[in-house]
Amino acid sequence: MSLVGELAARAHAVAAVAMPPAVRATVRAHLTDAVGALVAGRSTIEGSVAGLARTLSPEFGAARRTAFVGGVYAHAWEAGDIHRGAVLCPGCVVLPATLAVLPARPGASADEYERAYLAGYEVALAAGAVIGGDRLIQRGWWPTALLAPLGAAAAAAVLLDRPPEVTASAIALAAQHAGGSIAGATDRADGKYLLAGFAAERAVTAFLAADSGWTGPLDILDAPRSPLRRESLRLPEPYLTPGTSLKPHAGAKHLQGAIDAVLELRRAGGWRPGEVRRLTCLLPAQLAGIVDRPPPFSSPLSALGSAQFVLAIAAIRGHCTPWDFDDAALRDDTVLELARVVRVEPAGDLTAAYPAKWGARVELTTVSGVATADRLDARGDPGNPLSHDEIVAKFTTLATRELGSERARAVAESLLRPGAGVSALREHVLPLLSGTFVRPPENAAAGAKPGGSS
Known part of the structure; x- marks a missing residue:
């Protein structure tokens, strides 16, 4: 047949x-x-x-x-x-x-x-x-x-x-x-x-x-x-x-786990966006290059797949919805300032787990130290429904x-x-x-x- x-x-x-x-x-x-x-x-x-x-x-x-x-x-x-x-x-x-x-x-x-x-x-x-x-x-x-x-x-x-x-x-x-x-x-x-x-x-x-x-x-x-x-x-x-x-969240699937991780760090508190010296987003090597899109952000479509944009938005606003991709957000100085210190890098353990898992790890470096959050399964994945x-x-x-x-x-x-x-x-x-x-x-x-x- x-x-x-x-x-x-x-x-x-x-x-x-x-x-x-x-x-x-x-x-x-x-x-x-x-x-x-x-x-x-x-x-x-x-x-x-x-x-x-x-x-x-x-x-x-x-x-x-x-x-x-x-x-x-x-x-x-x-x-x-x-x-x-x-x-x-x-x-x-x-x-x-x-x-x-x-x-x-x-x-x-x-x-x-x-x-x-x-x-x-x-x-x-x-x-x-x-x-x-x-x-x-x-x-x-x-x-x-x-x-x-x-x-x-x-x-x-x-x-x-x-x-x-x-x-x-x-x-x-x-x-x-x-x-x-x-x-x-x-x-x-x-x-x-x-x-x-x-x-x-x-x-x-x-x-x-x-x-x-x-x-x-x-x-x-x-x-x-x-x-x-x-x-x-x-x-x-x-x-x-x-x-x-x-x-x-709105945005590319590649970044759902990373957004979850940023929101976890945000809820933990103890820092403000202006105090962030570096925000490192670790992803499977197969995904990292696709979403490494630093500012400037010339269109909502390009921002949807940008780790720099969606993680900055999540850290500042506490969410990432369709209404966070408007022109004002793309040009917001606070968002742009944080987006410029976002780095996207591959991680060996996440690469090994791909494609069964599209995991993410976020390392947040502030004036007070370093905080980390991991997501092997993003919320909404079959392993974390x-x-x-x-x-x-x-x-x-x-x-x-x-x-x-x-x-x-x-x-x-x-x-x-x-x-x-x-x-x-x-x-x-x-x-x-x-x-x-x-x-x-x-x-x-x-x-x-x-x-x-x-």
Whole structure:
């Protein structure tokens, strides 16, 4: 069987059986987390996204627009989830794609939605595992843009109860139309904001095409010439979703443990930013060079991956949220002064533990001496998961500006509560994306393709 076929079978297999309680709790946690990231993105960059969204094709425009806008919002500040092994951020693509087609399934239950959501994660992460997300990112490709649409297309097919052959074609078409490079500098370019939006739109387009009878090359992930050919012969056993990390802070995953460590030292007190002589951030060698980005900070995108910026912000403000990357923060003299004494260096023990662990150690040198804090597992990693209250608190932080604190907390609790998630999505989230999609009756069955060539 082709990898596409295996992935389609995986999607339907995981959706056809009752989820283990721990897996269901994990799915709800990741769903809640992705929604929070989306709402925060909408709060901060709605104006920029709206103009581009209007240029989308009118054909299937509502669904594609919802997916695109939702994807851009959901990954705007890198506040969503990530699987370290697959190097993949599934939520920012699976969530907007499933939201885009949800109106076409008005009777969908929370259980059906959660099964489809899980199917999307499992397909995307399995593809990342066997194709090699780490290999792709080393070549300048963003694995999320390339592979998460495979899962999102599968999730859309499962949610709308399509047969496996439609799911397989949707996965194949999403792979055939893959793209998304992270090569190049972000100092004066903001196109990286759009990558998750294009990925989600691509996933929905692939599903809509497959649902209308278009067929994808089922051997695309096995063909010798394929840039997405499989590296491993066997899919990993399910479930992969519980191995996906949640991020407690905005910014690159590489720095989550370091931010935690700085916040620990901040809580311990006894020093002020002006007294810091040196702040050393020790990381795995594989990560250190990527995030060593000293000031000046010319754009929010460059600051998101800068150890110097995020650690200075965390030390001074006690948090690192989407609202800490505004122009004022990038030029704040206090932030810049502390950022200039941040040094990023590799550590042998952390390097040896990578990629299973993305650890960090922070050494703070002040006029009073040296203090150290370690994090082998950042908060939100599978080895150090966020609690229910921590997930709600993060969601509330991300969504309060849009929803208000009481409503934001209520939405988070609804998404985490059995049976309430779909209602919360329909009532509180879909209206923010201004999209609706109802499949025309004449195109409802596979095979109703209006012309063209497969």
